[in-house]
Amino acid sequence: MAHGHKSDEKIVYVGDSRVKKSGRRDSTPPDYTSFPGKSEAFIPNFLLKEWMVGCVVLVGFLVWVMAEAAPLGYPADPTNASFIPMPDWYFLFLYQFLKYPYVSQDYILLGTLGIPGIMFGALMLAPFLDTGKERRFYRRPIASSLMFLSIAAVVYLTVVSWDHYQHQLEEKGIVPEHHERADKVREALERGEERPSFLKTAEAPAIIEPEDPIFASVVEAQCIACHAADLNGAGGPSLLGIGNRMTTEEIADIIIHGKNNGSMPAFEGTLSTDEINQLAEWLSKQTQS
Amino acid sequence: MFKKVYNWIDERLDITPLWRDVADHEVPEHVNPAHHFSAFVYCFGGLTFFITVIQILSGMFLTMYYVPDIIHAYASVDYLQHQIPFGKIVRGMHHFGASLVIVMMFLHTLRVFFTGSYKAPREMNWVVGMLIFFIMLGLGFTGYLLPWDNKAYYATKVGVEIAASVPYIGEYIASFLYGGDIVGAQTLTRFFAIHVFFLPGALIAMLAAHFIMIRRQGISGPL
Incomplete structure (x- = not known):
């Protein structure tokens, strides 16, 4: 039902369908007076501190960005058979995992859906699997040790995969394309030439048998x-x-x-x-x- | 003056409760690094959001020059990185930020896990957080193809081949991602659309749900 007209409201809506004030959830946020210690207001006190942390991170990030250029290799060439495919680093653990026996070839289903499905499914449903009231990690030995084990496995797989890639590069004497490209550009600029583009230009068609x-x-x-x-x-x-x-x-x-x-x-x-x-x-x- | 404008809007839209929900709340001592230095672990979530904002802004600027087309994609990336003022910085921020956001999100996830903050009544927020994690990985995968260099091309090829090995639905996933039978012109426009419209849309919706739930439930108490 609509509100009755209140005289203290400056604007009177026709057929007022706003949610009733009294029916509204209490919008006062929960306070932390039940916790020990000094709480402080989010705005402005705490937010300023958060911004300081943000500034420190931003400065570090920008130094990184300025020190190192984002990599760019040669244009995609579907006929290039010798290129070693590599996903971005945070997919390496899955990529490496699929190279082991019993999760590849005939068992590929176990590797692509089975084990990652169980692992990520368990991670996603963690609150429903670990339902105890205890929050401290050292009092939750099963959940914590499973997590530590998973982190160790992910780190191990990533390192092994990257190591293997570095070995492959060394064995075949390959310089990663983005390094090679950057070097070529730098050398060309040092020689005072124009910046090379690396795009294949269509070859000019030639006259056939001009010696006739x-x-x-x-x-x-x-x-x-x-x-x-x-x-x-x-x-x-x-x-x-x-x-x-x-x-x-x-x-x-x-x-x-x-x-x-x-x-x-x-x-x-x-x-x-x-x-x-x-x-x-x-x-x-x-x-x- | 500001107060007047605020009152004028508030009379019409009743924004004071909204403002309260967003901003006016207390921050407990146990998550405040000014009181306990070790509480910096509670910053990772906010920093993930900060880097995400950087990603959205730098990505918006990149699309001003990027052309999602197999003939021009590489040339446009090369051009925006090397010829446009600050192009190197903007592309660098987007490229390295993609890694940093994964790192921050990983640390945030571990903090929530090891402080047991995902337990009742915050189960739903954990699930939404995991969905955000998967969306971020999807953004990483689709964004990797866009510069259209060899690394991008072959990583995508291998990635889709892995997805294609799933029985029954694998070939449908592959043809959906390829937009055909190979990594080609369709794949690039498709990945661009997914990277720039579909996933960011889903991400923003999930972030909103994540933040609303935090405000509803508050920060978990001290251990």
């Missing part, structure tokens, strides 16, 4: 004025890859009769039939993958 006599005798004389010296097109279209689009006969037909109302001139008469045939033959070899 037809290239020197006809192409350089007649074609390159419009189709450019590298035949990649200027006033006229690119002839590279024309072999993919047209047959020898079609090419010969265009050379003989021209195209687009003479913007590609007709070469019948200018060139001998023999030359036209050789030229069409040569152009049909200009294929691109």
Whole structure:
């Protein structure tokens, strides 16, 4: 039901559906007077202290960030077969765990779902498994020792995995890509060159069989004025890859009769039939993958 | 002036109880490092939140330059790290902060475990905390792919292959994460969406639940 109109409220809502004050949970937070010692207000006293801790952490963090650049390797190359895959460090324990017998190969289910499922499930349901009233860890030997054991196992697996990786790098003489890349960039900059990009640029398409006599005798004389010296097109279209689009006969037909109302001139008469045939033959070899 | 504005809003929205819930409460001596230095272990939760805020802010700035596309992703990371003023710092904060947040969360979890603070009536908050832990690991996994270098590519490939080895549902998980049959263009946009929208959304909801429960139940008493 709506509140009755109270005269001391400045704003009167029509059909007031606000939660009734009296029905509200007591919003006064629990105090700690039952605990021994001096409690203090969260704002501003305690918050200022928290900020001081935050500042110390922030300064340490920023020093770390400034001292070390975030790693960046070479661009992803799916055909690179020699790259050693490594997850981020906090997944290493799981990664290493899956390398052991009885949790891999035929037993992979035990490794991916079974044991991690039990471990993480138990961690998640810890309050329902460890229901005793006792809070001190040394009075809860089972829960505490299981936790200590798990931490030791995680640390051990992480260290072994990282160690193994370092050995692999040493054996194969591999420098991690982000180090190699950083070194290359630094050297290039020291030499006064531009910063290298490491992205693969598409290779410029090349003329196939430029040593063919037809290239020197006809192409350089007649074609390159419009189709450019590298035949990649200027006033006229690119002839590279024309072999993919047209047959020898079609090419010969265009050379003989021209195209687009003479913007590609007709070469019948200018060139001998023999030359036209050789030229069409040569152009049909200009294929691109 | 401030008081007037506050009163004006309070008359309309009744925010005083809200403010009380958030800010106006006592902090007991046993969690205050100013009284007992060893109480610094109670700071790890707050520091996890602090680093999480750094992650959200630095991540927001990174998306101003990052392009989630297999042709441009690497180049955009390279560009924002090396050509943009403070790009090195912002990407560094996001990269190393990802590790630091895991460390802080791990320490916070251990503190709660060894002080038995997860016991009744705080069971639900522990479960929500574990969900936050898994969301953070998911953020770490999806974020690792985004720079699109070899390390990112192969770690993701191996990670999804491991998930694919689960019987029955494995292949569905793999094709959901890949967005196809290989780590490719779809995988990158998908991981970007999960990393930037889905998981942070879930994270913020879980953090809100975590904090509301702390305020409702208070800090656990001294041992």
